[in-house]
Amino acid sequence: MLDMMVVGAGYVGLAAAVAVKQAAPHLNIEVVEAAPAHVWEKDERASAIITAASKMLDVLGVWDDILVHSQPINRMIVTDSRTSDPVRPVFLTFDGEIEEGKPFAHMVPNVEMVRALRGAAERLGIAIRHGLSATAFTTTNTSTTVTLSDGSTIETKLLVACDGVRSKLRDMAGIRTVNWQYGQSGIVTTVAHERPHEGVAEEHFLPSGPFAILPLPNNRSSLVWTERTDDAERLIASDDLIFEDELQRRFGHKLGELTVVGGRKAFPLGLTLSRAFVAPRFALAGDAAHGIHPISGQGLNLGFKDVAALAETIVEADRLGLDIGSLNVLERYQSWRRFDTFRMGVTTDVLNRLFSNDITPIRIARDFGLGLVERMPKLKDFFITQAAGTGAEGNPKLLAGEQI
Template sequence: MVMNKAPETDAMYDVAIAGGGYVGLSLALALKTGDAGLKVVVVDPKPMNVLDKDPRASAIAAAACRMLDSLGIWEQIRDGAQPINEMIVTDSKLRDVVRPVFLTFGAERKEGDESEPFAHMVPNGLMLPALYEKAQALGVDFEAPDTAASFATSGSGVRITLASGKALSAKLLVAADGVRSRLRDLAGIRTVHWDYGQSGIVTTVSHERPHNGRAEEHFLPAGPFAILPLPGNRSSLVWTERTEDAKRLVASDDFTFEIELERRFGHHLGKIELGGPRNAYPLGLTLARDFVRPRFALAGDAAHGIHPIAGQGLNMGFKDVAALAEVLVEAHRLGQDVGAMDVLERYQRWRRFDAFQMGVVTDVLNRLFSNDNDVLRAARDFGLGLVDRMPFLKSRFISEAAGLAGPAPRLLSGQSI
């Protein structure tokens, strides 16, 4: 690769992270919070001073909220977040006048004397700057805007060449550069991938009546239509359509878009109006066959891109962060090499099976619900109704949604590493 200028003298780090989104920033913060002696750098193609311009919002499960609290930023963003106090699930055809509710999740998940919502909707414009500012305050270095263009590993480390011509050296390179990760390809890690022929339309609406913290998931023949509550009389939408229809809708004028939106949204919250830009993102399943290579690890969407039907994509990335940070911090405390393969294998054993399992679950759910087959509809509606009538099963579903089922890294339990 031809560079514009000769590489400068390498800067030396323990961990270099390619990607300054949620996963990259929270990993940098978790590492420095766990062990201030770790030298960490984040490389990202966008400047860090535009993070507050992101108009979208994300569903953050209870376990991830506990992690953000442990990292010292939850207090800063909590007042701007919207608790999800209830969730309903319907299954109908688009032309149906009535959408019967088959499954309802109660307001709170209780443990002993404590109670907490199983998720919050957090505006990206709040969370990303909070992560960046805290990481910067703890001594994380940033190379932005810049891109990790290539890298070469050796027995003692990895040398990363940036698009600007600068070079960095680290014991470990973590690729948190998204589902189309170029670094994953450069590392020779193959993926399991298929396209669903669907796209997710993401936008924000305002409405006359309050949502009272209720989220709604409407299963329609083209795919799920999710209404997620935001602060005030506003909601975030994740609207799944066949890709050709999604492109047509996004390109249409506001009047046409709002007519189609109203058919799916309904009138229970009164008059609705568009409250932000609309964008469509192609949906597919991408699972990395390996999460690690010598001196190299994947995290977030670079390791697993799944369908948003269960709302677990970002929360899986936070699980990666909690597991990888715990493994690396403990290794560093013991004087071990954080980029050594035996250290990285601990992370892979912790996260790869869970990611594959969630990928299979979301794939099956999408295929089961994104169709207009009356026999399948009858079977799945019976199953939803059965879960709704069985407290044990419902509690299990809520725990899974909250990210609190099974053994978890310490950060996801609200503990420090």
């Protein structure tokens, strides 16, 4: 019988398995992944990794491998304008360092992050079963039996669902969600540009939604471009000339001519918050527990916070001789993470509704607010430490760079 079975071999699932196994090597852990073995190598996206998450990845022994492929964010610029405006005034800027030599975030290619976490899992002896999905599970007082798509069954003390925002395991567990769609889609692509970005990230608030420019190594940038869903579908289906022309209008000309160097995909945007994070012998983590708007760049980092809290909960319970799958143990994880997740979900929802419109009185009020924050250094410092994940009290040990 397994001690812990993780369904989903993405960043969160792998990190959860590695974090627990590293701190408690005697626990028997396996990961099940529905996708084929090498599909992750085709992921062209990149993610912002905040300071707290990078500290955790450092403790897990993978940050050095990730860091060589990353781009530090040295500065953040926020503008608010219309697409047709000839000038985009800067309302708010943040210096990227939260302490000497440490930026608040790094941009990391997803493929390198998964590669490093898979390497750690392999070194720790964690088996990853590919091409299998969980089709059902039944729970008793002592274990959970999971049925896989090939008809086989696995018995485990704890089942951890990291199977995405449309989690089938969450539905099987009977956990309900708060859910709505924004009528927006996020277009994700990568561009090269003539002039260096110097590690500057920009977020342009446009009437259809935020347009984020995030620096990558080798003079490239990752884009998260929010549009109304019907417009996003039209842009994805358009030829390269039309797509790049629309892109340049939003990106601006400060970095010169742009060239799209990655594929382009659109993802529907919405808010999904699980009403519970746990059930007997069952826990949700990552997007299976919460899906938020990318306006704050915190989605993946919320998942890593889940990992840190869940791993500490499991390992400390095991050291005390407790049953790691019992509801009493798992409720500590839920209480640790549910409020923070709810707060971030509400924050991103309000920000998206506030900035994704062209109503003049609202525009005037929000620009006044941005300008006010710009003139208050202590408030800016507070926001940047919160964004970096270093300002919260009671963080799990891994997020502080400490071993469990």
